[in-house]
Amino acid sequence: MVAAIELYLDVDTTRRVRNLWRALDAEGIPSLGSLHQKHRPHLSLAAAHRIDPHAVAEALSGFQVARPLPLSIDFVGQFVGRVLWLGVTVTEDLLSHHRAVHDRLSAAGVEIWDHYRPGRWVPHCTISLRVPNPVMAPAVRRCLEYLPLQATITGAAVADHANDISHPL
Template sequence: MVASVEMYLDERSTRRIRVLWDQLEEMGVQSLRTPHEGRHRPHVTLAVARELDPEAVAEALAGIRVAEPLRINFQYSGVFVGRVVFLGPAPTPELVAHQARVWGLLDAAGMETLPLYAPGEWVPHSTVSMRVPRPLLTDTLRRCLESLPIDATVTRAAVADYARDIFREIP
């Protein structure tokens, strides 16, 4: 199981990423539209853990606004190990500092987050597909690149654990 602290995007950019998800589905690539009964929303993840208690996360982050209205500009597409395809935002100093602050507060509260999300290791991204079939990888990346750039603004944030049916918005 995986739980995360996610930042959600404004309506216009959310709609553009959902259109991309639909296009990938039409190509035979499972996007984030499909898993967990379509509950995923386009987002940027700030921290991931095997399990997160939403109440403890809200308490640890009480001193900051996680849904800070950050401007995000998706400029590239990439692939993580396992053929996970994503849209990548420019790692602005504000975005990197915000993620480090959120991660640091969770760490200080004793939450065991995955090391790939530690400051200095974290790669800002919005996943579009969790496992692209090898024969479709090039076409998937091409389609992602054709959808860029996407300017977005963070409007909301939440603790999400879709496997355990947990979703709690946080300020």
């Protein structure tokens, strides 16, 4: 199970990513959209097996987590385990926002996975968690057809879909 602090994308970008999910599903390539209907296209700032949404809300009180950050989504990537994602071009503004969130979480004792910490984080929008190896190349090609995307952050929440948690921030 995974819980995350998710940044949500503007309406147009959300529509485009959902269209990509549907295109992959139609080709027999499992997307995040077909995993269950709870996922929204997003950028995760932090993740762990469990995250207490009330502790996060308290740690981030008075801080604008969902400030309207502009994002450029320009490339496709893959993590070990056949996880396919759209890459967000790193900017100083995005990195400083990420660090500010983590400084507050750390000060409050909110534990997160190391690979989401500043200096290790790869900003991305997940497309699929388990692309079968024989269809990875077609999946990447399909993703490239949807790029580039210009997005804006419009919302944030602590999400733990396995436990039906979606706590807006």
